[in-house]
Amino acid sequence: MNTTYKRSLITMILFGILFFYIVISFAIIGPEEYLTTTINTAINAIVVGMVMIGFGITMLITNKKSKVIDERDLIIQKKATSIGMMLTAMFVFIISMFIFVSNESTGLVYVSWMWVIAYGTFAFSYFITSTIMIVLFNKDE
16 A cells, blocks of 8 residues: 555545535534534534644655655546546536525525535545545556
């Protein structure tokens, strides 16, 4: 297991936790109440902060290796990034259209949707790209 694979695995786990936390907590609480209470905002900040600290520590620890990336890693990263970008764009489009259709009659959208789109897109893009990298690494072997 090389360094790039380890990074991808840890990134997938960290941002998968963040993405699914955002989706599940938003679905349970709902857009009306999601950011209205201080406790929800604090919990969200703690979860995002913990994931970002974990990601930063991962990058620092794995950066100390003498040879982090080889030619095969670069090819896999390129493929995973292009597929991840396409899937992220589709994700944002689908969510945006869902919000539009579900709120078209009122003409109003809760501001919490913007928070979910911002952090959800960020978490989804890291999660999906690292997942694709792991799949490509395993497929290549």
